[in-house]
Amino acid sequence: MARAASTSQKIAWTVVAWAVAFVIFFPILYTVITSFKTEPEAIAGINLIPSGTLKSYIDVQTQRDYWRPFTNSVIISLGSTLLALLIAVPAAWSMAFSPTRRTKDILMWMLSTKMMPAAAVLVPIYLLFRDFGLLDSRIGLTLMLTLINLPIVVWMLYTYFREIPGEILEAARMDGASLWNEIIHVLTPMAVPGIASTMLLNIILAWNEAFWTIRLTTTNAAPLTAFIASFSSPQGLFWAKLSAASTMAIAPILIMGWFSQRQLVRGLTFGAVK
Amino acid sequence: MATRQTRTLARFMMAPSVLLLLVWMIVPLAMTLWFSFQNYNLLNPANVSWAGFFNYQYFYTDPAFFQAIWNTLLIVGGVLLITVVGGTFLALLLDQPMFGQGIVRILVISPFFVMPPVAALIWKNMIMHPGYGVFASITRFFGGTPIDWFAQYPLFSIILIVAWQWLPFATLIFLTSLQSLDGEQKEAAEMDGAGLVARFWYLTLPHMSRAITVVILIQTIFLLGVYAEILVTTNGGPGYASTNLPFLIYRTALLNYDVGGASAGGVIAIILANIVALFIMRAVGKNLDR
Structure with missing residues (x-):
């Protein structure tokens, strides 16, 4: 007995699901819409059809120097991901192929370091960064994100x-x-998909990290998280500009995320749910 | 063929990761512990002295402290409740036959990829603003008086925003788990006359238990550290109404320059996280060994 749902049933589910999806997605949709509005339009109540102006996008780039935080975000998230891969690939490799009795314990211990609340070590990290001249530097932030991920x-x-x-x-x-041939011709082709997935997920995590990136930077190395957070200071309502900056900040990662749904589930559940 | 040579090689390959994480764990931890027993203010760095348990006492007697712990737990508990229950229903909904399932799924998981400051500012301004927000417009349309969410219900507002960010994560993982449920089992249960509720309770839910455990574990790790959402919306206020432990530590350290006090707070945060972690790791360890 195939579970062929009747068409009317299918239509009913479609309507319900699309309605729910619309509500959940609405804040993002509304941000994108608002980014194409003028500032007075943006605060004139619900209006789903913008005038289509690109002014906010231009303003964000000329007045607020959007490209510096953007570049910082790219450098920091890519840099920390590559660095983490460089360190982690050999470790994961040896744990997977020559496991010992302690392998599982080591893995659990590594996971437990994630349990340490970031704020708890804010003071020592801040002081260390200050003393080593790493505050507001891309190198410092890259190292930081490498460690936490x-x-x-x-x-x-x-x-x-x-x-x-x-x-x-x-x-x-x-x-x-x-050994060399083994690595190049046998192992690499089989390992590449896993490494690529890991890379994708880690870039997303690094791009969106919003504790250290905000606290350890001021201007020079500030990535998009810190840049957007600076819009919260009360200096009037610039929702169209905020929306334009937000749209540009989330678009690349949103698109990457759409392509990495499966890997996301695997990656963030440590392979427990596939 | 685990020769001694390969074992040595394996150790070498693991060394960088293990050493880095070891340093990353021990150095800041030791420093936090040390500072927590010092009188150390960044405004007066020349004057550092042994404080004994004064910082802890100070933190303990601060009324903000218990509120911060309570708020931390409320955020974790509230968001978990919303995302696990909501995520289960959403996953069940997305598992039904429908048109355009792929697009629906993309729309539903999108909030997860929105960076916290953006998510918080969108909600604060465009959705929940008492004057121009969408909620206010809807309320006025029905003749009500708009609510000033962040002034009247600051913690609830933050829970709502954070839940919006994590709901997709729970949904996606539950959905993946649902889709691995054996269709024949479902049919067999149906033929045996098990109702919708019975099927969910005795078949679907047990199957999802592992996914639920994992979601709770992962989310708790991140939810204990909610920070940016508070920073850009309420800034911890009004008063301490929406200050959680990370935010209180940040405030003590970087706004009051009180290194000793903030470190004592940090030690307490670590203890709290470990208590929570202990429970969860035990549960997860049991569930993952299968």
């Missing part, structure tokens, strides 16, 4: 690598493949 990167890579069958390695070895 490292456990997740190791975990994610580990769950991917573990699925690569070990027999393939042995078969290659039997065939007389050298």
